[in-house]
Amino acid sequence: xxxxxxxARHTRRMADSTSPTPEVVVxxxxxxxxxxxxxxxxxxxxxxxxxxxxxxxxxxxxxxxPELGKVPGQxxxxxxxxxxxxxxxxxxxxxxxxxxxxxxxxxxxPGSVRESRKYVLNIADxxxxxxxxxxxxxxxxxxxxxxxxxxxxxxxxxxxxxxAYSDPDRAKEREQRKEWTRDRKERAAAQKGTSDE
Numbered sequence: 371x372x373x374x375x376x377x378a379r380h381t382r383r384m385a386d387s388t389s390p391t392p393e394v395v396v397x398x399x400x401x402x403x404x405x406x407x408x409x410x411x412x413x414x415x416x417x418x419x420x421x422x423x424x425x426x427x428x429x430x431x432x433x434x435x436p437e438l439g440k441v442p443g444q445x446x447x448x449x450x451x452x453x454x455x456x457x458x459x460x461x462x463x464x465x466x467x468x469x470x471x472x473x474x475x476x477x478x479x480p481g482s483v484r485e486s487r488k489y490v491l492n493i494a495d496x497x498x499x500x501x502x503x504x505x506x507x508x509x510x511x512x513x514x515x516x517x518x519x520x521x522x523x524x525x526x527x528x529x530x531x532x533x534a535y536s537d538p539d540r541a542k543e544r545e546q547r548k549e550w551t552r553d554r555k556e557r558a559a560a561q562k563g564t565s566d567e
Contacts, residue, residue: 392420394412396491424476429468473488
């Protein structure tokens with residue numbers, strides 16, 4: 371009986387400490403397919419849905435094309451538990467040097483009080499990764515350079531130096547090789563003859 375009471379108290383405390391609440395986090399991360407492109411990730415890490423999610427950046431996210439307006443995903447009506455919304459932001463060069471104060475807010479239920487979090491995202495954290503890049507990015511750059519140099523060749527603007535071998539060339543090379551082998555054998559025989567004396 372005593373063990374049951376203690377167990378019930380601990381169970382109640384655990385249930386109170388893990389009450390169902392949403393927790394929304396926003397990050398800016400390099401795109402997994404193109405490291406120079408950054409994405410905004412809005413993720414509900416909590417265990418219930420978040421309603422009326424709003425994301426604000428101070429200063430506002432710079433856009434290479436301002437006519438695109440706000441980044442999609444900065445306002446969401448609902449975000450399920452574990453759900454992540456990913457939106458393309460811009461290239462690294464546009465965001466470089468910025469430090470953003472992020473304010474993300476949401477509601478536990480449609481009519482409840484707003485919860486919010488405020489923190490700093492510093493793009494400088496990604497400087498070393500963007501400077502060194504990925505091997506895949508380097509391969510892509512090399513392929514681009516090959517494609518660009520080949521375009522001038524294929525269009526006829528540049529000529530390729532080609533060493534072509536024909537049958538007479540091969541016959542001449544065979545004859546030179548035979549002559550070289552004959553000379554080596556004669557030298558070897560001459561050296562052998564002088565060493566025998």
